[in-house]
Amino acid sequence: MATAAPTFKTEFVSDGGWKIVLASGLGVGLGLSALPFYTIGVFATSLEAEFGWTRAQVMFSTFFMMLANLCAGWAVGLVVDRIGVRRVAIVGQIGLAIGMCLLGLVSGALWMQYAAWFVMAFISLGTLPITWTRGIATWFDKGRGFAMGLALMGTGLAGYVSTKATPYLIESLGWRQAYFAWGLIVPLIAMPLVVAWFREKPSATGEPPKKEDLPGLPVPEILKNYRFWLMLLAFACVSFGVGGLLPNMVPLLESKGLTKIDAAGYASLIGIAVIGGRVFAGWLIDRFWAPAVSMFFLTVPAAACFFLTGDAATGTQIGVSAILIGLSAGAEFDLIAYMCTRYFGLKNYGFVYALQYMSFGLFSGLAPAIFGSVFDKNGTYDPVLGITAVLFIIGPLLLLGLGRYPVFAEPNPS
Numbered sequence: 001m002a003t004a005a006p007t008f009k010t011e012f013v014s015d016g017g018w019k020i021v022l023a024s025g026l027g028v029g030l031g032l033s034a035l036p037f038y039t040i041g042v043f044a045t046s047l048e049a050e051f052g053w054t055r056a057q058v059m060f061s062t063f064f065m066m067l068a069n070l071c072a073g074w075a076v077g078l079v080v081d082r083i084g085v086r087r088v089a090i091v092g093q094i095g096l097a098i099g100m101c102l103l104g105l106v107s108g109a110l111w112m113q114y115a116a117w118f119v120m121a122f123i124s125l126g127t128l129p130i131t132w133t134r135g136i137a138t139w140f141d142k143g144r145g146f147a148m149g150l151a152l153m154g155t156g157l158a159g160y161v162s163t164k165a166t167p168y169l170i171e172s173l174g175w176r177q178a179y180f181a182w183g184l185i186v187p188l189i190a191m192p193l194v195v196a197w198f199r200e201k202p203s204a205t206g207e208p209p210k211k212e213d214l215p216g217l218p219v220p221e222i223l224k225n226y227r228f229w230l231m232l233l234a235f236a237c238v239s240f241g242v243g244g245l246l247p248n249m250v251p252l253l254e255s256k257g258l259t260k261i262d263a264a265g266y267a268s269l270i271g272i273a274v275i276g277g278r279v280f281a282g283w284l285i286d287r288f289w290a291p292a293v294s295m296f297f298l299t300v301p302a303a304a305c306f307f308l309t310g311d312a313a314t315g316t317q318i319g320v321s322a323i324l325i326g327l328s329a330g331a332e333f334d335l336i337a338y339m340c341t342r343y344f345g346l347k348n349y350g351f352v353y354a355l356q357y358m359s360f361g362l363f364s365g366l367a368p369a370i371f372g373s374v375f376d377k378n379g380t381y382d383p384v385l386g387i388t389a390v391l392f393i394i395g396p397l398l399l400l401g402l403g404r405y406p407v408f409a410e411p412n413p414s
Contacts, residue, residue, distance in 0.1 A: 008143025008286075017139040019197035021151045024132040027089055027198065029154030030190040031127030032096055033333075035182060036065065036103070036120065038159040038271070040368070041250040042166040042264060046175040051108045055251060056372035061117040062247065066365020068121035069128070070358055076125045077354025085135040086199045092126020093194065097186040099124050104179030130353050133337040137346055138200040138214075142286065145338045149282020152333045153275040156326065160271025163250070167264050215408035216345020222352055227343050227402050231356060235336055236363045237395030238298050241388040242329045243364025244371040245301070246270065249325070251372075252381050253318065256311055266318050270326035277330020285338050291399040297331035298396040300324045305389035309382045328392070335399075336360065342405045 011017045028034065044058045080088050099120025106113045133148055140147040162182070169178035222228055245252075249270065253263035277297060284293045304321035307313055313321070340353045374384040 008140070008146060011140045011143050012147065015139065015201070017136075017147060020135055020139050020199075020201075021147055023193040023196070023198040024136055024151035025154035025157075026190040027093070027127060027154070027194050028129055028132045028152055029156075029158035030096075030186045031092070031129075031132075031155075032065070032121060032124045033128055034155040034158040035096070035162060035186075036100070036117075037062065037247060038162050039166050039182070041247040041267070042163060042170070042260070043175055043178070044247075044251050045254065045260065046170055047113075050175075051110075053110060053113075054372070054376050056369055056376045057110060058113075059247060059368035059372035061113055062243075062365045062368045064114045064118040064365075065121040066361040068118050069125065069361035069365070072122060072125055073128070073130070073354045073358045073361065074351065076128065077130055077350035077352070080131055080134055080350035081348060084200055085131050086194070088126040089131045089135075089194050089198055090126075090191065092124045092128075092131065093186055093191045095123030095125075096120070096127050097183045100183035100186070101180050104176040104183070128357060129333050129337060130350055130357060132198075133333075133353065134346075134349050135198060135200055137337075137341050137349060144341065145282040145285035145290075145334060146279070147282070148337050149278040149280070149334050152282075152337075153278035153330070155333070156271045156274025156276075156278060156330055158271070159246075159274055159326075160268050163264050163268040163271060167260055214346040214349075216347030216349065217408070219348050219351060222344050222348060225344070228352070228355075230398055230401055231336070231339060231343075232359045234395045234398035235332070235356065236359050237391040237398070238328065238332055239360040240363040240367045241301055241305075241392050242325070242332060243360075244367030244384065244388060245304070245325050246329060247368045248371045248375075248381065249322065251375075252308065255375065255380070256313065266315075266322050269319055269322035270329065273323040273326025274330035277327040278334055281331035281334045282338075285334065290335055290339050290342065291396075291402050294331070294335050294396045294399050297335070298328050298399075299393055301328045302389040302392040305385040305392070309385050332360075339399075339402070343402065345408045 040061060044055065047053055047058050048055065076088065102116045102120055106116050129152065132151055136147050136151055137144060166178055169181055249267040250263045253266055254260060281293060281297050301324050304324040307317040307321045336356055337353060340349060340356060344352045371381060371384050375381050
């Protein structure tokens with residue numbers, strides 16, 4: 001039997017999978033799950049200063065991104081399963097470019113801020129990992145986890161670059177123009193590669209694979225499968241913690257006396273760690289049982305919550321905390337996508353992943369506002385950090401109940 005490494009080399013080099021990975025990496029990095037989410041914490045204090053909004057009110061914007069995902073994320077999954085990934089991705093990128101510019105047009109009315117976030121998210125849902133990971137899953141089998149990790153590390157690169165660059169854009173151009181700048185970057189950098197290279201692996205006839213030709217469970221069986229609901233609950237716990245910490249990291253550190261530039265510098269370490277988490281977790285889950293891998297990557301942010309509690313954290317502790325949070329954020333997308341393919345197959349992958357991602361979006365969307373509300377009431381994030389630490393332990397423990405990967409019967413050839 002061939003080992004994973006030579007098989008991955010064939011998939012990556014000979015079959016041209018590297019083009020899909022590169023296009024996916026840029027697409028997901030300059031996509032809805034990364035760009036607006038990583039930068040809202042940097043924009044937060046500018047919006048507070050200009051409009052007099054509270055921290056919780058600004059962070060509640062992410063709820064409307066989540067709401068858009070709840071309204072239509074499942075439909076994106078269905079569309080991806082039926083018409084393929086390329087057209088969905090391109091339409092989503094056009095939507096995100098328009099949406100980021102909308103955020104820069106917001107006036108002092110809070111409802112306009114929330115409406116802009118909802119519209120921005122709704123018209124760019126095609127840039128979520130649902131699209132990119134389904135494309136990768138059709139090109140890779142033995143090296144699927146590593147390939148997903150390589151592509152999804154685009155969110156880490158985007159997190160590092162956007163967190164470091166946004167404060168300078170705001171100081172030199174103003175916060176509105178900073179949003180416009182990010183809106184222009186999507187079509188100028190990410191879209192050309194997607195147009196040229198991103199597509200599903202053709203079938204033996206040279207046509208895109210049909211849903212009926214892919215292995216996996218039908219939707220009714222998936223929804224009756226305990227593993228589906230156990231994954232939903234487990235990743236809800238983790239996504240609340242990651243979703244609360246990522247956008248609040250800069251304001252959290254500012255509340256401890258750091259300047260915006262220094263806080264952003266520490267927060268940018270999250271992006272670097274996301275890169276490492278993506279690739280290392282992807283490499284491991286090709287070789288070891290994914291729920292066991294999750295026990296390491298998804299529990300370590302509990303230590304970060306401990307370090308960040310109180311006002312005595314040293315620079316080293318803050319840096320380590322950022323890295324631990326980034327490792328978890330990096331591994332989470334890999335694990336969700338990979339487990340969906342291994343436990344439910346590819347036949348209805350878009351639909352399954354969309355529902356899992358909707359749960360992720362729900363709790364990660366609510367978390368920033370809850371974190372901000374706790375700060376507004378207490379002047380500190382400490383109470384919610386304690387709760388979050390517990391959730392980071394419960395979630396990975398639940399994943400241990402998923403059991404062995406099932407084996408799917410190959411569809412009859414047409």
